[in-house]
Amino acid sequence: MKKLLSIAAISALFTIAANADLIRVEGAVGVWQSDPTGTMQYKGNPEFDLVDEAGLDASTNSYVWVYLKHPVPVIPNIRLEYVNPTFDGKVGNIEWDGNTYASVNNTLTLTQYDAVLYYNILDNTFWSTIDLGLDIKYIDGSYKLDESSATAPAVDEVFSITMPLAYARARVQLPVTDIGIEAIARGMSYSGNTVVDAEIKIDYTMDFVPVVQPGLELGYRYQQVKLDGGTVGLDANIDTTFSGIYGGIMVRF
Numbered sequence: 001m002k003k004l005l006s007i008a009a010i011s012a013l014f015t016i017a018a019n020a021d022l023i024r025v026e027g028a029v030g031v032w033q034s035d036p037t038g039t040m041q042y043k044g045n046p047e048f049d050l051v052d053e054a055g056l057d058a059s060t061n062s063y064v065w066v067y068l069k070h071p072v073p074v075i076p077n078i079r080l081e082y083v084n085p086t087f088d089g090k091v092g093n094i095e096w097d098g099n100t101y102a103s104v105n106n107t108l109t110l111t112q113y114d115a116v117l118y119y120n121i122l123d124n125t126f127w128s129t130i131d132l133g134l135d136i137k138y139i140d141g142s143y144k145l146d147e148s149s150a151t152a153p154a155v156d157e158v159f160s161i162t163m164p165l166a167y168a169r170a171r172v173q174l175p176v177t178d179i180g181i182e183a184i185a186r187g188m189s190y191s192g193n194t195v196v197d198a199e200i201k202i203d204y205t206m207d208f209v210p211v212v213q214p215g216l217e218l219g220y221r222y223q224q225v226k227l228d229g230g231t232v233g234l235d236a237n238i239d240t241t242f243s244g245i246y247g248g249i250m251v252r253f
Helices: 001-016
Strands: 024-042 059-069 077-084 086-090 091-096 100-101 105-125 128-147 153-174 179-189 193-206 213-227 236-252
Touching: 024 213, 059 086, 059 105, 086 213, 105 153, 105 236, 128 193, 153 193
Parallel strands: none
Antiparallel strands: 024 059, 024 236, 059 077, 077 105, 086 105, 091 100, 105 128, 128 153, 153 179, 179 193, 193 213, 213 236
16 A cells, blocks of 8 residues: 555656646856955955955856756755856965065955755746745855965965855746846855855846747846855955856746
8 A cells, every 4th residue: 555655646746747837947157247356364464455455357257057946845946056256366465374475466266056945935926936045055265376486485275165045036027028037135144254145137038939948137246255264274364245247048948
């Protein structure tokens, strides 16, 4: 009897999964033009400005996101993301580990991987969608400085942190159009570390295309990453924000 019930339950799940109206897969790939601001400080050395003294410039970075929405109420939906903020430039004059660096290249990288587990509170109800959940963000970072002199060797610091962030998404589909307006906010602060990641966008989906529907998105994204070096494996503290316009190509199944 238990085997029959198990077979029936599995069959029911596959029947639900076969219904394309109950499963949604959507994703996008694009670029994010972002400008850095903020400071960095090696322990015991003076704090330096990432733009005025480290010379970091705005950069264009790639991003990818994809989400799967399914019909099983107790199991959260999932959204996966990747973005690779990387900023480089030539330092003016800074101190690191007691050494002075002048007129050499430096690079700050904050590669990010996100796994978001969320539930639909509203799912296109009166053209509105609200999602709430938890974002597990992994930041894989590095800071590099070229050699400045015989007494100032090259620097190649690596660090990482995994942070759980509160996640909220709100979307409004404009009636009788294929245009949507969407906002995403997430953030958390603990043990001297703060991560805030927020964006707002407008998109257009070609719903008249059957099965695989392409689209376009254009938005603005803001991030703050404040890290206590002692907790992430870095002998320096980072307090930076970066923001700017992004755009990409979407696809919906």
